[in-house]
Amino acid sequence: MACRISELVLDCAEPERLAAFWSEVLGYVELGREDxxxxxxxPPGAGFGGPQPTLVLSPGGAPRTGKLRLHIDVNATDRDQDAELERLLGLGARPVDIGQDGTETWHVLSDPEGNEFCLLRRRLAPLAPPGCE
Known part of the structure; x- marks a missing residue:
């Protein structure tokens, strides 16, 4: 293997707000702040270089216009898709219509700043905490 994704960087208007949202969605914790x-x-106990990429919420300039060229897909680990959808909506996610026909097995949502992401149907096993492999 040549490379691994170590972090994803998302430019945003309100890093604090999106960090709180995505921390709740993913079960992540704050690892650090830059000037x-x-x-x-x-992920708690793993951080940068762990089995999952970290997410950097970076103050960006102009608001985004148009479709994102990259989006995040998430899967529930401890509940079914319907229950996870309700949880995500309760955290501030919003349904987004990008032309779905109603037969999709996923839900298209946006975070509080309008960045699209998808909630997929399949449940994934949670990752073991570091040191418990």
């Missing part, structure tokens, strides 16, 4: 206002979040 430019960026906030890095990641």
């Amino acid at each position: 430019d206002g960026s906030i890095e979040i990641g």
Whole structure:
């Protein structure tokens, strides 16, 4: 293997707000802050370089227009898709219509700043905490 995704960087208007949202969605914790206002979040006990990429919420300039060229897909680990959808909506996610026909097995949502992501149907096993492999 040549490379691994170590972190994803998302430019945003309100890093604090998105860090809180994505921390709740993913079960992440704050790992650090930079002088430019960026906030890095990641899995507790693992952090940067662990089995999952960290997420860096970075203050961006102009608001995004148009479709994102990259989006995040998430899967529930401890409940079914319907229960996870309700949880995500309760955290501030919003349904997004990007032309779905109603036969999809996933839900298209947006985070509080309008960045699209999908909740997939299949439940994934949670990752073992570091040191418990």
